Amino acid sequence: MLKKVTMVMVFTLSMPMLAQAAGDAAAGKAKSMVCAACHGGNGISAVPSYPNLKGQKAAYLESSLQAFRAKTRTGNQAAMMYGMAATLSDADIANLAAYYSAL
């Protein structure tokens, strides 16, 4: 009985965190204006050597942005993303990932 109550409590307490991990696409869209210069207003880049973000998996977008922020993703044109990612919080990253993956 006590175990059941504890499980319910843990679940309830972790709900806001789950909501944040999923990201808020509307907040991500608001943050994406600066990204649009290179990745396109609809997530499709106009520059052949810049990647499209539209429809990409949220988990991949999130891990990429975290790796740019930590500068652990290197090579190619990764350095172009360092300044962009440096200004993003964990919540910003989750929101941007939710936005681009939903396009």
Ligand code: HEC
């Ligand atoms: C000045 C141009 C520029 C801006 C502005 C820019 N990016 Fe990028 N972005 C790039 C380039 C170039 C790459 C490819 C990096 C590489 O070669 O690894 C990239 C890569 C990425 C990737 C990895 C894509 C993949 O397929 O691996 C993500 C995610 C990303 N950008 C998100 C963003 C977000 C979100 C913003 C806005 C906060 C943003 N970028 C702003 C140029 C830009």
